[in-house]
Amino acid sequence: MQDKPVALVTGANKGIGLQIAKDLSAHGLTVLVGSRDFEAGETAAKSVGDDARAVQLDVTDPASIAAAAERIRNEFGRLDVLVNNAGISHADTPGRSLEEVVEAGRLSVASLVEVHAVFETNVFGVIAVTQAMLPLLRESPAARIVNIASSGGSLTLNSDRTNPHRSMFGTYSASKAAANAVTVAFAAELETAGIKVNAACPGFTSTDLNYFRGTRTVEQAAHEPVRLALIGADGPTGTFSNEDGPLPW
Numbered sequence: 332m333q334d335k336p337v338a339l340v341t342g343a344n345k346g347i348g349l350q351i352a353k354d355l356s357a358h359g360l361t362v363l364v365g366s367r368d369f370e371a372g373e374t375a376a377k378s379v380g381d382d383a384r385a386v387q388l389d390v391t392d393p394a395s396i397a398a399a400a401e402r403i404r405n406e407f408g409r410l411d412v413l414v415n416n417a418g419i420s421h422a423d424t425p426g427r428s429l430e431e432v433v434e435a436g437r438l439s440v441a442s443l444v445e446v447h448a449v450f451e452t453n454v455f456g457v458i459a460v461t462q463a464m465l466p467l468l469r470e471s472p473a474a475r476i477v478n479i480a481s482s483g484g485s486l487t488l489n490s491d492r493t494n495p496h497r498s499m500f501g502t503y504s505a506s507k508a509a510a511n512a513v514t515v516a517f518a519a520e521l522e523t524a525g526i527k528v529n530a531a532c533p534g535f536t537s538t539d540l541n542y543f544r545g546t547r548t549v550e551q552a553a554h555e556p557v558r559l560a561l562i563g564a565d566g567p568t569g570t571f572s573n574e575d576g577p578l579p580w
């Protein structure tokens with residue numbers, strides 16, 4: 332088993348996940364760059380740092396998840412940080428504008444095929460990867476799990492009629508709300524094991540997810556997830572926050 336702590340970031344071949352991987356590497360961790368496409372992961376890993384390795388990982392594919400967990404055990408013998416970052420805002424239907432995606436995501440009209448696809452990645456993927464990595468995380472002296480959440484999935488904020496973004500609450504936001512419930516469940520269950528589980532909102536960030544309409548940089552977006560990935564023994568568990576502080580569930 333290696334001495335250095337090991338972090339796995341899902342969907343780290345681009346966007347916020349890639350930046351989280353870079354920042355964790357800069358903090359001295361060995362970083363495993365989870366990527367559906369292994370070659371894209373390898374290219375990304377080269378940009379992350381000397382001690383970064385690509386891991387083929389599709390969070391919707393049980394065989395891929397199991398193989399990743401086995402490889403991490405055999406090659407590194409440990410896992411200390413899991414960042415559940417992989418996410419999609421819609422099913423991959425080419426040629427749609429952001430406005431069309433938002434309209435198609437409204438639950439009154441959304442295709443159930445698309446709803447399933449979004450929940451498969453954003454909710455069930457988080458549960459499946461976390462379950463598979465838990466045996467390794469339980470062996471870590473200070474395991475941390477960070478789920479990349481969204482204030483757009485806050486039930487409290489979206490129940491406020493004065494919230495101008497409330498009209499956008501659809502398939503994607505509902506999946507992020509469900510993912511928040513998953514964070515609470517894992518945090519409660521793993522508290523006695525000393526595994527801290529927190530949700531971090533990166534803010535509206537310019538990435539593929541929103542057709543690069545976001546107003547924040549990936550560097551800004553990675554700040555809170557990385558802070559939570561590295562919190563000490565006195566740090567919180569079961570929280571939802573961005574870099575300005577706590578967010579309501």
Ligand code: NAI
Binds near residue numbers: 342347541
């Ligand atoms: P992105 O589209 O650039 O990156 C998403 C990553 O997830 C990509 O690497 C993609 O390949 C990967 N991915 C998708 N499906 C996957 C699967 N089945 N298995 C493995 N990897 C998969 O988008 P971005 O913005 O970097 O998203 C990262 C996370 O941040 C997501 O969870 C998203 O919901 C969340 N988020 C993003 C915000 C934004 O404004 N960009 C705001 C709030 C949350």
